Amino acid sequence: MTAKRSLPSALTAAILFVLATASSGTAADRVMLGRSGVVMDRDQPSFVECAVTELTGYLKDLTGNEIPVSTSPDGKTPVLIAVGPNMARRVAGKSLPVERLGEEGFVLKTARKDGIDCILAAGATPRGTKAALAALMKRIHVEGKSAFLPAPLEVLSKPAFDKRGMHFNGWAFNYPHTFRAWREEDWQRYLDILSYQGVNLFYLWPFMEIIPVPLSPEDRSYLEECRRVVDYAQKRHGMEVWIMHCTNRVAKDRCGVPDPRRRPYWRPSQEDLNPGNLQHFQAIMASREALYRVVNNVDGVCNIDSDPGYCAGSPLSDYVKVLQGCRALLDRHNVRGKEAKLVHWMWFGWGLPSQRFFEPGHQARTIQALRRELAEPWWVVSGRFEFLPLCRQEGVLDKTVLLPYGVIEAEPSYPSTNLDIDGIRRVLDDHVVKCPQLRGVMGNVQTPILQLPHVYFYTASILDLDYRKRSEKDVLSDLCDQLYPEHGPLFGQCYLALKEPDPAKIAGLADQLEDLVRRDNFGRLGMIGRKLFPDHRIVAQVLLLQLRLRVARERLVGITPATPKAECGKLIRDYFDAYLAWDTAHGWHGLWGWKQWPLGTFPSDPRFAAMAGRLSKALGGKAEIDACFGEVARSLSAKHDGNIVQEGCIAPLKKAVLAGVPIASLAQKARATASVTPDAARYPPSAANDGLPATLYWPGGLVQNNTEWLQLTWDSPQAFDRVIVRFLQHPSMHGRTIHLQQELGPGKWEDFATTTIPADATGPHAVATFRLPSRVTLDKIRIVNLLDLFEIEVY
Numbered sequence: 110m111t112a113k114r115s116l117p118s119a120l121t122a123a124i125l126f127v128l129a130t131a132s133s134g135t136a137a138d139r140v141m142l143g144r145s146g147v148v149m150d151r152d153q154p155s156f157v158e159c160a161v162t163e164l165t166g167y168l169k170d171l172t173g174n175e176i177p178v179s180t181s182p183d184g185k186t187p188v189l190i191a192v193g194p195n196m197a198r199r200v201a202g203k204s205l206p207v208e209r210l211g212e213e214g215f216v217l218k219t220a221r222k223d224g225i226d227c228i229l230a231a232g233a234t235p236r237g238t239k240a241a242l243a244a245l246m247k248r249i250h251v252e253g254k255s256a257f258l259p260a261p262l263e264v265l266s267k268p269a270f271d272k273r274g275m276h277f278n279g280w281a282f283n284y285p286h287t288f289r290a291w292r293e294e295d296w297q298r299y300l301d302i303l304s305y306q307g308v309n310l311f312y313l314w315p316f317m318e319i320i321p322v323p324l325s326p327e328d329r330s331y332l333e334e335c336r337r338v339v340d341y342a343q344k345r346h347g348m349e350v351w352i353m354h355c356t357n358r359v360a361k362d363r364c365g366v367p368d369p370r371r372r373p374y375w376r377p378s379q380e381d382l383n384p385g386n387l388q389h390f391q392a393i394m395a396s397r398e399a400l401y402r403v404v405n406n407v408d409g410v411c412n413i414d415s416d417p418g419y420c421a422g423s424p425l426s427d428y429v430k431v432l433q434g435c436r437a438l439l440d441r442h443n444v445r446g447k448e449a450k451l452v453h454w455m456w457f458g459w460g461l462p463s464q465r466f467f468e469p470g471h472q473a474r475t476i477q478a479l480r481r482e483l484a485e486p487w488w489v490v491s492g493r494f495e496f497l498p499l500c501r502q503e504g505v506l507d508k509t510v511l512l513p514y515g516v517i518e519a520e521p522s523y524p525s526t527n528l529d530i531d532g533i534r535r536v537l538d539d540h541v542v543k544c545p546q547l548r549g550v551m552g553n554v555q556t557p558i559l560q561l562p563h564v565y566f567y568t569a570s571i572l573d574l575d576y577r578k579r580s581e582k583d584v585l586s587d588l589c590d591q592l593y594p595e596h597g598p599l600f601g602q603c604y605l606a607l608k609e610p611d612p613a614k615i616a617g618l619a620d621q622l623e624d625l626v627r628r629d630n631f632g633r634l635g636m637i638g639r640k641l642f643p644d645h646r647i648v649a650q651v652l653l654l655q656l657r658l659r660v661a662r663e664r665l666v667g668i669t670p671a672t673p674k675a676e677c678g679k680l681i682r683d684y685f686d687a688y689l690a691w692d693t694a695h696g697w698h699g700l701w702g703w704k705q706w707p708l709g710t711f712p713s714d715p716r717f718a719a720m721a722g723r724l725s726k727a728l729g730g731k732a733e734i735d736a737c738f739g740e741v742a743r744s745l746s747a748k749h750d751g752n753i754v755q756e757g758c759i760a761p762l763k764k765a766v767l768a769g770v771p772i773a774s775l776a777q778k779a780r781a782t783a784s785v786t787p788d789a790a791r792y793p794p795s796a797a798n799d800g801l802p803a804t805l806y807w808p809g810g811l812v813q814n815n816t817e818w819l820q821l822t823w824d825s826p827q828a829f830d831r832v833i834v835r836f837l838q839h840p841s842m843h844g845r846t847i848h849l850q851q852e853l854g855p856g857k858w859e860d861f862a863t864t865t866i867p868a869d870a871t872g873p874h875a876v877a878t879f880r881l882p883s884r885v886t887l888d889k890i891r892i893v894n895l896l897d898l899f900e901i902e903v904y
Contacts, residue, residue, distance in 0.1 A: 138259065138260060139250075139257040139258065139259055139260055140188055140219055140226045140228060140257060140258045140260045141187075141188065141226075141255065141256075141257045142168055142171075142172065142188060142249065142256040142257055142258060143168075143172040143174050143254075143255060143256060144174065144186055144187055144188065145168070145176060145186055145187075145188035145189070145190055145228075146176065146177045146178070146179070146183075146185070146186035146188070146189060146190070147161055147164070147165060147176060147177070147178045147179070147189075147190045147192060148178075148179055148180065148181065148182045148189055148190070148191055148192065148196050148200065149161055149178065149179075149180060149191075149192035149193055149196055150180070150192065150193030150194070150195045150196050150238075151180045153192075153193065153235055153238070154235050154347065155344045155345065156235070156236075156239055156343075156344065156345060156346050156347035157192070157193070157235045157238055157239050157242075157347075159344075159345045159346070160238075160239045160242040160243065161178060161192060161242065163242070163246070163301070164176075164190075164242050164245065164246055165178060167246055167249070167636065167639075168249075168256060170633075170634075170639065171249070171251055171254070171256040171633070172254055172255070172256050173254060180196075182196075182199070182200060184225070186225075187225060187226065188225070188226045188227075188228070189225055189226070189227050189228070190227075190228045190230065190245075191227060191228065191229050191230065191231070192230050192231070192238060192241075192242065193230075193231055193235075193238050194207055194231040194232070194233065194238070196231075197216075197218075197229040197230070197231040200222060200227050200229065201218075201220055201222060201227065201229055202222065205218070205229065205231055207231055207232055207233040207237065209233075210232065210233055210237060210265070210266075210267050211233070211237070211267050211268075212233075212234055212236055212237065212271065213232065213234070213236045213237050213239075213240050213267070213268050213271075213307075213309070214232060214233065214237050214240075214265075214266060214267035214268070215230070215231060215232040215237040215238065215240050215241035215244065215264075215266055216229065216230075216231055216232070216241065216264065216265060217229070217230055217241050217244050217245055217248075217262060217263075217264040217266075218262065218263050218264070219258065219260040219261050219262040219263075226260075228245065228258060228262075230242055230244075230245050235347070236309070236347055239346075239347055240266070240268070240307065243304065243305055243307065244264060244266065245258070246305070246636055247305070247591070247636065248262065251594065251633065266573070268307060268572050268573070269545075269571060269572060269573060269574045270547060270548070270549050270550050270571055271548055271549055272309065272310045272349070272510050272548055272549025272550070272551070273307055273308050273309055273310060273549060273550060273551070273568065273571045273572055274308060274309075274310030274311065274312050274351075274510060274512075274549060274550070274551030274552070275303055275308050275310075275311065275312065275551065275552055275553070275554065275564070275568070276312035276314075276353070276512060276551055276552070276553040276554075277312070277313065277314065277553070277554060277555075277557070278314060278520055278553055278554075278555060279520055279521070279554075279555035279556065280521060280555070280700055281370065281371055281372070281373075281700065282524075282695055282696040282697050282699065282700045283694065283695050283696030283699070284643075285558060285642060285643055285647065286524055286556050286558065286559060286651075286694075286695045286696075287555070287556065288557060289316075289370055289371075290370055290371075293334050293337060293338060294642070295642045295643075296338045296341070297338070297341050297345075298640045298641070298642050299557060299640070299642075300338075300341060300342050300345070300346060300348070301345075301346075301640045302637050302640050303346075303568065304345075304346040304348070305591075305636055305637065306564075306565065306568035306569060306572065307568060307569075307572035308348070308568055309346075309347065309348050309349060310348065310349050310350075310351065310510070310549060310551060311339075311342045311348045311349070311350045311351075312350075312351045312352075312353065312411065312551060313335065313338065313339065313350065313351070313352050313353070314352065314353040314354075315331075315332060315335045315352055315353075315354075315400060315404060316369065316372075316374070317354050317360075317396060317397070317399070317400040318354065318355055318358040318359065318360060318374070318375075318379055318396075318417060318418075319360050319364075319369060319372050319373075319374045319379055320332070320360055320363075320369055320396075320399075320400075321359075321360040321361055321362055321363060321396075322395050322396055322399045323399075324399055324403075325363065325367065327367045327368055327369065328363075328369055329403065331368070331369045331370065332400065332403040332404055333403060335352075335403075335404050336403060336404045336405070336406055339352075339404060339406050339407055340406055343406070343408075349408045349409070350406075350407050350408050350409075351407060351408060351409040351410065351411050351450070351452060352400075352404060352407050352409075352410055352411070353410075353411045353412075353413065353454070354397065354400065354410070354411075354412060354413075355412065355413050355415075355416075355417045355418030356384070356393075356412055356413070356414060356415070356418040356420075356428060356431050356459065357381050357382045357383070357384055357389075357393055357418045357419075357420055357431065358375075358379055358380065358381050358382075358417050358418045359379070359380060359382055359392050359393055359396045360378065360379045360380075360396070361378045361379070361380060362378045364376055364378060375417060381417075381418055381419050381420060382420075383420050383423060383427075384420070384423065384427040384428070384430060384431050385423060385424075385427045390430070390431070390434070393431060393434070394434045394435075394438065397434070397435055397438055398438050398442070401438050401439060401441075401442040401443060402442050405442050405443050405444055406443075406444050407443065407449065408445065408449065408450060409449060409450030409451065409452050409488065410435060410439060410449065410450070410451055410452065411452035411453075411454050411490055412431070412432060412435065412451070412452065412453060412454060413454040413456050414428065414453065414454060414455060414456050414457060414458060414459040414475070415456050415457035415458065415459060415461075415466075416456055416457055419457070420459075420460060421460065421461075421462055422460055422462075423459065423460040424460060425459060425460065425474060425475060425478050426478075427459075427460075428459040428460065428475070428478075429478050429479065429482050429483065432451060432453070432479070432483055432487075433482065433483060435451060436451050436483065436484055439451065447484070448486065449486075450486045450487065450488050451483065451486070451487045451488075452487065452488045452489065452490055452510075453475065453476075453479060453487065453488070453489050453490070454489075454490040454492060454512075455472045455475070455489060455490065455491055455492055455493070455496050456492045456493075458471040458472060458475070459471075459475065467493060467495065469495055469496060469498070469499045470499075472496055472499055473499045473502065473503060476489065476499070476500075476503045476505060477503065480503075486508075487508075488508045488509070488510065488548075489505055489508060489509045489510070490509070490510050490511075490512050490551070491509050491510070491511050491512065492512055492513075492514050493513070493514075494511075494513060494540045497509075497511065497540070497544055497547075501544075501546070506544070506546040506547055506548065507546065507548050508548055509547055509548055509549075510547070510548060510549035510550065510551050511540075511541065511544070511547050511549070511550045511551065512550075512551040512552070512553060513536060513540065513541075513552075514553055515553070516533055516536050516552060516567070517533070517552045517553060517554050517560055517563045517564060517567055518553070518554050518555050518556065518560050518563065519555075520553065520555040521555070522555065523697060523706045523709045523710050524555075524556050524559055524695045524697050525559065525655060525709070525710055526559045526560065526561075526562065526604070526607055526651070526652070526655060527559075527560055527562070527563050528562055528563075528581070528604060528605070528607050528608055529563075530562070530563075530566050530580075530581035530584050531581060533563060533566055533567055533570075533577075534570075534577050534578075537570055537571075537574070537577045538577070541571070541574075542574060542577075550571045552564065552567045552568070552571075556695075558641070558647060558648065558651065559651060561588060561592075561637075561648065562584065562585060562588055562604060565584065565587070565588045566579075566584045566588075569584075569587075581605075582601065582605065585600075585601040585604045585605065586598075586601050588601075588637070589601045589604070590635060591635040591636045591637040591638065592634075592635050592637050592638040592641075592648055593631050593632070593634065593635065593638050593648075593649070594632075594633060594634075594635045594638075595631070595632030595633055596625065596631065596632065599618070599621055599622065599625070600622075600648075600649075600652070602618055603618050603619075603622055603652050603656060604652070606618050606619075606656055606659065607652075607655060607656070607659060609659070609663075610663055611663070612659075612660045612663040612664045612667070615656055615659050615660045615663065616660045618656065619653060619656040619657055619660060622649060622652060622653050622656065623653055625649060626646060626649050626650060626653060629646065631645060631646070631649070651694070654687075654690055654691045654694055655691060657687045657690065657691075658684075658687040658688055658690075658691050660687070661680075661683045661684040661686070661687040661688070662684060662687075662711060662714075664680055664683070664684075665680045665681065665683075665684045665720060666714070666716045666717075666720045668680060668720060668723050668724055668727060669723055669727065670723050670726040670727050671727070672723075672727045673727075674727065674728055674729075674733065674737060677724060677727050677728055677737060678737050678740055678741055681724075681737070681738070681741050681762065682741045682744055682745060685741065685745055685754070685758040685759075685762075686745060686748070686749075688708065688709065688711075688758065689745070689749050689753065689754070689757070689758065691709075692709065692757070693749075693753075697709075698753075698757060703753070703756040703757040703760075704756075707757075707760075707761035708757075708758070708761050708762060712761070712765070715790075715791040715792065715804075717765070717803075718765070718769065718796075718801055718803030718804040718805070719799070719801055719804055721762070721765040721766045721768070721769035721801075721803055722769035722770075722771055722800070722801035722803065722804075724766050724769070725766045725767070725769045725770050725771065726770075726771055728766070731767065734763065734766055734767060738759050738762075738763045738766075741759065742754055742755060742759050745758070765803060768802060768803055768873070769801055769802070769803050771800045771801060772800045772801075772802060772900060772902055773800060774800075774902040774903050774904055775823075775827050775829055775903040775904065776798040776821055776900075776901045776902055776903040777798055777799070777800045778823060778827070779798055779821035779822055779823045779827075779903075780795075780821070780822045780823075781793075781794040781795050781797050781798045781806070781819060781820070781821055781901075782794055782819070782820045782822065783806065783808060783817070783818065783819045783820065783895075784808075784816075784817045784818045784819075785808050785809055785817050786808075787807060787808070787809045788807055791807075792805050792806055792807035793806065794806050794819055796898075796899075797819055797898045797899070797900060797901050798821060798900070798901050799900075800900075801900070802835060802874075802899050802900040803899070804899065804900075805837075805897055805898070805899055806819065806897070806898045806899075807897050808895040808896070808897070808898070811895055811896055812839065812841040812896070813841065814845065814846075814894055815894055815895060816893060816894070817893070817894070817895045818850070818891040818892060818893045818895065819891065819892050819895060819898060819901070820889060820890070820891045820892075821889060821890050821891075821901065821903070822888065822889040823888050823889065824888075825888060826886045826887055826888040827886065827887065827888070827903070828884045828885070828886045829881075829884060829885065829903050829904055830880070830881040830882075830883065830884040830885070830904070831878075831879065831880055831881065831902075831903075831904040832849060832862075832878075832879040832881075832890070832892075832901065832902070832903050832904075833876060833877070833878050833879075833901070833902040833904075834847060834876070834877040834878075834879075834892055834898065834900075834901050834902075835874035835875075835876055835898070835899040835900045835901075835902075836866070836874060836875040836876070836877065836895075836896045836897065836898055836899065837874070837875065837896050837897035837898075837899070838870060838872065838873060838874055838875050839875060839896055839897075840870075841896065842866050842875035842896055843866060843867070843868035843869075843870070843875065844865060844866065844868055845865070845866050845894060846863055846864070846865050846894065847863065847864055847865075847866065847877040847892060847893070847894050848860045848862075848863050848891075848892070848893035848894055849861060849862040849863065849864075849879050849890060849891070849892060849893075850890065850891040850892075850893055851885075851887055851889075851890060851891075852889055852891075858891055860893075861885070862879045862881060864877050864878060864879050874899055875896075877892075890903075
């Protein structure tokens with residue numbers, strides 16, 4: 110690893126000199142670990158002892174040998190792993206100058222002393238030593254039953270940011286995809302994974318907003334479990350732990366669901382109260398006190414200023430009053446008392462109307478109020494990049510943790526493994542790297558197991574910013590080596606196939622993966638693979654389901670107007686079958702119902718509408734479409750619930766196909782251009798005249814009147830007297846005047862017709878209709894004053 114905060118050149122030279130002279134012989138090209146022993150500094154905190162236990166347990170898994178641990182070298186093992194600065198000095202005969210590497214910096218070094226191979230793993234503090242042990246585990250190589258460390262090895266490392274965190278936020282659907290359904294042992298295993306990645310800030314949301322007081326036995330048991338999870342993170346991994354709650358949302362009842370892990374939210378009985386009302390304020394404090402009494406061991410409590418929780422027009426003084434009340438409760442109940450942090454999460458902005466959400470000036474005033482009126486220690490979570498300048502201006506970057514919400518995974522979002530390493534890299538390059546004064550950086554995740562590639566890359570990069578330069582392929586290789594090392598290349602290809610357009614290639618990889626899963630032939634498990642739950646197969650299983658869905662989708666989008674009707678039916682049926690296999694596995698629609706996220710992520714695919722149009726043309730008229738979908742429904746209902754087949758599959762795709770009946774007009778003979786093209790790859794101007802009313806040209810977020818235009822140009826003049834423009838059905842379009850223009854001369858355009866869109870929200874589109882008094886003949890026209898545009902017809 111290389112450090113973001115570069116070490117002074119003189120210090121670097123001094124350390125390298127000591128490292129170089131710490132060896133009294135020449136080390137071999139590898140240090141064999143099968144008969145090694147660990148010697149460690151005495152009186153280490155529990156998290157260093159646990160890191161040693163992780164190392165020795167891992168080596169036993171790899172070699173089959175017990176690895177002895179002691180606090181004094183006895184010379185009975187051919188390899189010594191010296192843990193801690195004092196033991197490293199004792200074994201090497203020289204001290205390692207680690208003091209200026211910071212709280213979590215470390216040295217990892219191979220040496221040979223008196224005929225014994227030595228591995229020195231030490232930091233200036235126990236946290237640095239723990240980090241050295243994690244780095245050591247990642248560098249272990251395996252051949253058969255032999256484990257070794259390549260030598261010589263010399264690593265100096267210092268983390269990029271002091272605080273590196275992960276926040277869990279999401280919804281209660283199927284285990285193990287949502288953390289809301291995790292068992293205590295699952296939390297422990299995932300915390301182990303995060304610790305390997307250098308995460309030292311665990312941000313947990315107990316969802317006190319859905320737990321009424323007084324606490325029921327089930328709710329108390331759940332909060333006590335949260336307390337034990339906090340304890341595990343602190344003692345086993347030395348993590349700092351924050352819990353979250355909102356400002357003013359309080360539960361009045363349990364919604365008829367005893368287990369808070371399965372309790373629905375957000376419901377009317379989980380109410381946003383007004384802290385300016387004394388009775389409401391007391392209810393807020395009673396709820397928070399119940400939480401603090403049970404989960405009393407956290408290092409900090411973070412309060413989000415809104416979403417959830419909201420009180421339009423409430424003054425900042427009421428927000429500060431709530432935080433002051435929380436401060437007093439923490440002082441009374443938390444084991445750290447006045448040392449426990451209170452954290453302000455900057456989000457919408459307390460009390461702001463919707464049109465002023467995310468206003469930096471309001472957040473600046475909030476920080477100023479906290480500085481005046483809230484006792485230390487208080488910190489800040491910046492939920493948006495736009496808030497970083499004001500944090501710098503207010504002088505609080507040294508107590509600010511950046512949480513760029515949604516970079517790893519949007520929330521809520523349909524469950525699927527994201528694979529956009531380059532997108533995360535751009536975020537890091539554009540924002541994180543440019544703000545080195547930040548105290549910390551955190552990510553958030555909704556489906557932790559599904560998002561292992563993004564979580565792995567993000568956490569590795571905020572630990573070591575140089576890691577962000579690795580290619581997507583290399584990142585996946587690194588991850589898969591820690592999942593299923595004997596099949597790492599296959600899993601790397603399978604992850605990449607989630608973006609592969611060739612269905613034959615995807616199917617070939619899926620077949621290989623299915624054979625592996627069926628035979629349970631995964632071989633040795635990697636550092637992360639041995640911590641998976643409910644068992645080691647889960648990553649392979651969810652990858653296989655998604656690959657089968659990808660195959661079926663790519664085959665369906667490849668349909669042409671000439672595809673035979675019987676083949677169309679088979680492609681539709683295969684897609685629905687794969688979709689329902691995946692959807693019922695994670696249960697997202699069991700939570701939300703089938704009207705939201707119809708067909709998962711498929712409708713957001715830019716190819717979806719064009720596919721529906723081609724499918725419509727291949728099947729023929731409405732009667733043929735009805736017959737095809739009816740047969741598909743009968744076939745699938747023998748395997749899946751008939752209501753789910755109809756509501757979750759047949760209805761949304763059939764609607765798209767019926768709406769995708771191609772339009773033929775003069776517009777389809779023209780070439781479309783536009784004044785703006787914010788996303789030409791996904792939403793090009795040509796979508797506005799491709800004859801498919803479901804495809805979209807997007808001119809940007811234009812909800813106000815504007816002068817942006819879309820132009821149709823013909824090779825020769827065309828005669829017409831009617832133009833129909835189908836826009837997005839949006840309130841801003843009702844009553845909006847749309848202009849139809851002709852060119853008078855080079856660059857000179859003027860209206861020759863205008864129309865006003867009626868205030869009719871019942872149709873699928875907001876429709877501008879131009880009826881000209883007589884036919885005109887032109888070779889180009891412009892439509893001016895745009896919103897999202899679906900189709901233009903010219904007759």
